[in-house]
Amino acid sequence: xxxxxxxxxxxxxxxxxxxxxxxxxxxxxxxxxxxxxxxxxxxxxxxxxxxxxxxxxxxxxxxxxxxxxxxxxxxxxxxxxxxxxxxxxxxxxxxxxxxxxxxxxxxxxxxxxxxxxxxxxxxxxxxxxxxxxxxxxxxxxxxxxxxxxxxxxxxxxxxxxxxxxxxxxxxxxxxxxxxxxxxxxxxxxxxxxxxxxxxxxxxxxxxxxxxxxxxxxxxxxxxxxxxxxxxxxxxxxxxxxxxxxxxxxxxxxxxxxxxxxxxxxxxxxxxxxxxxxxxxxxxxxxxxxxxxxxxxxxxxxxxxxxxxxxxxxxxxxxxxxxxxxxxxxxxxxxxxxxxxxxxxxxxxxxxxxxxxxxxxxxxxxxxxxxxxxxxxxxxxxxxxxxxxxxxxxxxxxxxxxxxxxxxxxxxxxxxxxxxxxxxxxxxxxxxxxxxxxxxxxxxxxxxxxxxxxxxxxxxxxxxxxxxxxxxxxxxxxxxxxxxxxxxxxxxxxxxxxxxxxxxxxxxxxxxxxxxxxxxxxxxxxxxxxxxxxxxxxxxxxxxxxxxxxxxxxxxxxxxxxxxxxxxxxxxxxxxxxxxxxxxxxxxxxxxxxxxxxxxxxxxxxxxxxxxxxxxxxxxxxxxxxxxxxxxxxxxxx
Amino acid sequence: xxxxxxxxxxxxxxxxxxxxxxxxxxxxxxxxxxxxxxxxxxxxxxxxxxxxxxxxxxxxxxxxxxxxxxxxxxxxxxxxxxxxxxxxxxxxxxxxxxxxxxxxxxxxxxxxxxxxxxxxxxxxxxxxxxxxxxxxxxxxxxxxxxxxxxxxxxxxxxxxxxxxxxxxxxxxxxxxxxxxxxxxxxxxxxxxxxxxxxxxxx
Numbered sequence: 074x075x076x077x078x079x080x081x082x083x084x085x086x087x088x089x090x091x092x093x094x095x096x097x098x099x100x101x102x103x104x105x106x107x108x109x110x111x112x113x114x115x116x117x118x119x120x121x122x123x124x125x126x127x128x129x130x131x132x133x134x135x136x137x138x139x140x141x142x143x144x145x146x147x148x149x150x151x152x153x154x155x156x157x158x159x160x161x162x163x164x165x166x167x168x169x170x171x172x173x174x175x176x177x178x179x180x181x182x183x184x185x186x187x188x189x190x191x192x193x194x195x196x197x198x199x200x201x202x203x204x205x206x207x208x209x210x211x212x213x214x215x216x217x218x219x220x221x222x223x224x225x226x227x228x229x230x231x232x233x234x235x236x237x238x239x240x241x242x243x244x245x246x247x248x249x250x251x252x253x254x255x256x257x258x259x260x261x262x263x264x265x266x267x268x269x270x271x272x273x274x275x276x277x278x279x280x281x282x283x284x285x286x287x288x289x290x291x292x293x294x295x296x297x298x299x300x301x302x303x304x305x306x307x308x309x310x311x312x313x314x315x316x317x318x319x320x321x322x323x324x325x326x327x328x329x330x331x332x333x334x335x336x337x338x339x340x341x342x343x344x345x346x347x348x349x350x351x352x353x354x355x356x357x358x359x360x361x362x363x364x365x366x367x368x369x370x371x372x373x374x375x376x377x378x379x380x381x382x383x384x385x386x387x388x389x390x391x392x393x394x395x396x397x398x399x400x401x402x403x404x405x406x407x408x409x410x411x412x413x414x415x416x417x418x419x420x421x422x423x424x425x426x427x428x429x430x431x432x433x434x435x436x437x438x439x440x441x442x443x444x445x446x447x448x449x450x451x452x453x454x455x456x457x458x459x460x461x462x463x464x465x466x467x468x469x470x471x472x473x474x475x476x477x478x479x480x481x482x483x484x485x486x487x488x489x490x491x492x493x494x495x496x497x498x499x500x501x502x503x504x505x506x507x508x509x510x511x512x513x514x515x516x517x518x519x520x521x522x523x524x525x526x527x528x529x530x531x532x533x534x535x536x537x538x539x540x541x542x543x544x545x546x547x548x549x550x551x552x553x554x555x556x557x558x559x560x561x562x563x564x565x566x567x568x569x570x571x572x573x574x575x576x577x578x579x580x581x582x583x584x585x586x587x588x589x590x591x592x593x594x595x596x597x598x599x600x601x602x603x604x605x606x607x608x609x610x611x612x613x614x615x616x617x618x619x620x621x622x623x624x625x626x627x628x629x630x631x632x633x634x635x636x637x638x639x640x641x642x643x644x645x646x647x648x649x650x651x652x653x654x655x656x657x658x659x660x661x662x663x664x665x666x667x668x669x670x671x672x673x674x675x676x677x678x679x680x681x682x683x684x685x686x687x688x689x690x691x692x693x694x695x696x697x698x699x700x701x702x703x704x705x706x707x708x709x710x
Numbered sequence: 711x712x713x714x715x716x717x718x719x720x721x722x723x724x725x726x727x728x729x730x731x732x733x734x735x736x737x738x739x740x741x742x743x744x745x746x747x748x749x750x751x752x753x754x755x756x757x758x759x760x761x762x763x764x765x766x767x768x769x770x771x772x773x774x775x776x777x778x779x780x781x782x783x784x785x786x787x788x789x790x791x792x793x794x795x796x797x798x799x800x801x802x803x804x805x806x807x808x809x810x811x812x813x814x815x816x817x818x819x820x821x822x823x824x825x826x827x828x829x830x831x832x833x834x835x836x837x838x839x840x841x842x843x844x845x846x847x848x849x850x851x852x853x854x855x856x857x858x859x860x861x862x863x864x865x866x867x868x869x870x871x872x873x874x875x876x877x878x879x880x881x882x883x884x885x886x887x888x889x890x891x892x893x894x895x896x897x898x899x900x901x902x903x904x905x906x907x908x909x910x911x912x
Contacts, residue, residue: 254777327776430782443800450818674822
């Protein structure tokens with residue numbers, strides 16, 4: 074990770090999309106930065122936190138995206154430039170606030186606020202492919218979408234100025250193939266921002282009374298639309314009257330360029346790349362469509378540009394309307410991310426061309442060999458992960474309880490329990506805090522004859538993010554449930570961010586520890602705290618809590634994330650080995666088939682279990698649980 | 711002789727946690743330092759840990775290419791894990807592709823559980839060799855374990871890449887990248903890993 078405050082003016086760097094955004098914000102004078110970690114948006118705040126001291130920033134991991142957005146809003150009210158960054162799912166959490174801001178305006182202290190939302194087409198690390206572009210329209214926020222790393226940097230700077238000028242928050246759409254991709258960026262001048270915060274207490278900013286404020290906002294958006302019609306973020310490359318006009322945005326631009334080059338269609342196909350997506354530059358788009366015989370819209374997930382382009386053409390009442398192809402025509406899927414091959418395939422269909430990535434003979438050989446040999450690699454917890462131990466205990470307790478407990482879970486590394494290689498004890502899985510929220514419901518079905526025990530699962534970071542409110546609801550409404558907090562003492566899934574329970578801030582500065590167990594006890598819950606690796610006690614306690622009919626019980630299974638622990642301690646806790654003569658191999662297969670740890674596997678030669686030296690974390694879990702006592706652990710001196 | 715294509719399309723693949731990202735970043739930065747464009751497409755985050763991961767690296771003097779290359783268009787595949795090497799050969803190789811692969815297997819959960827069968831190493835190597843113009847194999851993990859630092863496997867691998875002379879990058883280019891990304895007390899070990907990798911394919 075480069076130090077973004079130290080890149081010399083004019084120099085070129087390989088920057089991640091998220092780093093380009095962070096550098097742009099620094100150059101624009103951002104001073105207040107707040108976020109909750111979420112792939113693929115996390116590194117924006119990580120980079121601010123890394124330079125917070127020297128750049129004089131406030132950089133915080135907020136408890137959730139709504140709080141982050143409200144905190145950033147306050148900073149803008151106080152005249153600072155602020156940023157709130159989040160993943161697509163985080164937007165849903167922040168939306169209540171975002172929907173209001175631009176009606177209320179950012180106040181009168183010349184503050185500015187940028188919201189960055191990172192979508193995840195293909196759901197590389199998300200529960201869905203939510204396309205957030207529509208929401209900018211709903212919230213009346215100007216939306217730009219970069220299609221290169223340089224543009225991500227430049228748009229960020231531009232949007233801070235636009236925000237300050239119109240006193241509304243602006244929106245930058247980030248996405249996986251930008252956020253977590255890297256490319257060349259030439260940076261400009263960075264100077265430490267020195268604005269002082271202040272607020273005029275005679276002023277009030279609120280969306281109430283909305284209609285007149287809405288009218289003002291509509292006027293602002295009309296002015297911004299005029300700007301966007303002329304914006305250099307929209308550009309055209311190709312012949313004057315192309316046989317086919319590609320209209321694209323975001324990752325659609327590089328994919329289209331690569332496809333046109335691959336098929337040698339540069340003389341026949343023009344590419345209109347849009348960077349300003351809301352307000353939509355309708356006149357500009359129509360002026361290009363007018364010159365084209367046919368139009369193909371290249372974008373990810375929803376037909377956002379396609380819908381607006383079709384509306385623009387309808388409004389323009391063109392005499393000769395060219396065909397607009399895209400998702401609606403079946404040339405692109407609504408599902409998944411863009412890649413050059415998808416555009417190649419659409420172009421071949423349109424131009425009736427034949428394209429083969431490889432010659433058929435080679436392809437046949439490739440297919441034959443790989444079909445035989447390439448096996449799937451499913452996702453599973455790391456060697457040494459405490460979740461493996463926790464889910465062993467949870468499955469075990471549910472089995473022994475015998476009443477078909479229902480398990481509602483949510484978002485964290487423990488989500489992998491629901492994947493094909495997990496224990497799949499999880500029954501429902503949606504969003505942050507959803508585990509406890511759904512448990513509230515299952516826990517109140519008794520009057521309808523529901524007798525199964527209810528277990529709601531959250532993580533430690535998820536507890537602070539969105540699980541406290543459902544917990545309070547469960548207590549208030551007398552739900553009968555066990556809430557399990559899988560506490561690995563870090564926000565692990567997104568890359569080890571601290572949270573309110575860790576005693577450290579985003580900048581690593583020490584702070585108060587908000588204790589989940591004290592909070593739960595104060596709320597009146599029976600609380601048990603067990604080391605997750607103590608599977609015997611964990612199982613026994615959970616069995617006991619499931620039998621306890623006294624409302625909401627909390628079980629905290631605590632053990633540090635193995636990756637974080639290794640970073641700090643740099644040594645394995647035990648030496649672990651298999652005593653092969655005692656191992657029953659496939660007759661038992663508990664360690665490699667049930668535990669599914671990457672550190673232990675089946676040895677084809679001996680037919681027994683085998684520690685995989687390069688991967689085993691020597692946590693000792695398999696030694697504790699081996700039915701034949703064939704795996705031995707010895708404490709390291 | 712170094713591959714002369716523009717854009718130059720590289721794939722670096724392996725299992726999440728093996729150090730793809732550091733490698734692709736070093737290669738990309740080194741090319742940008744030489745005055746060109748480099749774009750890297752990859753996915754990461756804990757959800758990819760232990761899963762199949764790859765970085766697509768595209769280098770050009772002409773323009774900025776997108777982070778993902780078309781299928782079958784890789785010039786060089788650098789595999790940190792042999793099964794992952796074959797997975798990427800399946801997607802991105804053509805008869806002219808060259809390949810450098812670690813031979814140390816990281817078995818998928820399904821294989822460890824004895825549900826799936828991990829191919830014999832010789833079979834894997836034959837498959838990769840058959841499907842590429844030229845392939846080099848080395849036990850980079852074994853070398854890194856000998857150095858007492860399994861984590862340095864990716865550096866052994868980039869050493870091997872330098873050793874094959876398929877890229878225009880030099881030892882100095884990569885050492886400069888190591889200096890920029892590692893604490894000084896880790897440098898000697900990593901230089902060592904680099905030269906062990908180079909020797910392994912010599």
